[in-house]
Amino acid sequence: MQDAHQGCISMPFYKGGDLDAWIRDNPFADLATRRRIAIGLLYGLHDLHSRGSVHCDIKPKNIFLAPSLSPVLGDFDGVQMHDVTMTQPLQTPIKYMAPELLRDEVVDKIEPAVDMFSVSVRPTALEALHHEAFQVEPVKEASCAICLNVYPADEGVSCADGHFTCKKCLGHSVRAAAQPDAHVNFLRNGNMCCVASDCELLITGHSNATAVPEDFANWLNIVRKHFERDAAAEQERQLQLRLDAALREHGLNPTTQNYLHTIQDSVLVMSCPRCSTAF
Ligand SMILES: [Zn+2]
Ligand SMILES: [Zn+2]
Numbered sequence: 001m002q003d004a005h006q007g008c009i010s011m012p013f014y015k016g017g018d019l020d021a022w023i024r025d026n027p028f029a030d031l032a033t034r035r036r037i038a039i040g041l042l043y044g045l046h047d048l049h050s051r052g053s054v055h056c057d058i059k060p061k062n063i064f065l066a067p068s069l070s071p072v073l074g075d076f077d078g079v080q081m082h083d084v085t086m087t088q089p090l091q092t093p094i095k096y097m098a099p100e101l102l103r104d105e106v107v108d109k110i111e112p113a114v115d116m117f118s119v120s121v122r123p124t125a126l127e128a129l130h131h132e133a134f135q136v137e138p139v140k141e142a143s144c145a146i147c148l149n150v151y152p153a154d155e156g157v158s159c160a161d162g163h164f165t166c167k168k169c170l171g172h173s174v175r176a177a178a179q180p181d182a183h184v185n186f187l188r189n190g191n192m193c194c195v196a197s198d199c200e201l202l203i204t205g206h207s208n209a210t211a212v213p214e215d216f217a218n219w220l221n222i223v224r225k226h227f228e229r230d231a232a233a234e235q236e237r238q239l240q241l242r243l244d245a246a247l248r249e250h251g252l253n254p255t256t257q258n259y260l261h262t263i264q265d266s267v268l269v270m271s272c273p274r275c276s277t278a279f
């Protein structure tokens with residue numbers, strides 16, 4: 001459909017790549033994920049068929065994957081209307097091509113069953129969707145409040161109001177929180193203020209730790225060091241106060257003053273000159 005009289009179909013670029021690459025790169029993908037992709041594909045075909053079109057070139061290379069692994073049909077070059085004579089040669093690999101298209105004769109009637117052969121089933125897409133193999137709980141999806149991409153809801157963290165942050169953006173946030181003067185609001189116990197601008201709810205440190213364990217452990221380490229440094233500084237301040245009070249009280253006695261100075265030197269210098277952590 002690239003003719004000037006017919007217009008063209010433009011599609012977003014799918015970073016998830018195509019199903020062909022996904023199958024190659026994920027040989028051990030779990031059944032639920034495979035099933036989810038198959039269901040998405042059947043819904044897409046059902047939608048196309050119910051609009052009177054047949055794709056005619058269903059193969060993994062023509063199925064793109066959104067970040068949530070929702071499949072998206074692509075390459076509409078070979079799309080035919082129902083019941084028309086086949087006008088274009090097909091690029092489909094033989095293993096995905098319906099037998100009626102392989103016969104050495106003009107195909108005078110394109111049926112949706114052509115696409116269904118390519119996905120290994122011959123009932124209609126809707127009938128296939130009703131098969132028990134595809135009766136699964138729909139996966140809850142959520143749009144990330146930071147990057148706006150859609151992910152399965154368990155691939156990130158959410159506040160009680162359902163504001164969702166994907167793992168990638170959460171990782172960025174946790175790393176940002178570890179910087180001095182961080183703009184990201186993390187509490188010392190690992191709880192995080194929800195990223196939605198008008199939301200006061202918290203996301204627990206536990207869910208943060210589960211979602212991005214490495215970044216979180218790193219952040220925790222930094223917080224612990226800060227805490228130790230603050231505690232040491234406070235300890236030193238208390239000691240200094242007591243020494244000052246003692247000096248005031250015994251200010252006129254040079255022996256006591258000398259004695260206190262010795263304590264001051266030997267005790268108070270015993271801390272790191274850079275960060276004041278007590279040795
Ligand atoms: Zn995100
Ligand atoms: Zn929220």
Ligand SMILES: [Zn+2]
Nearest residue numbers: 272274275277
């Ligand atoms: Zn130090």
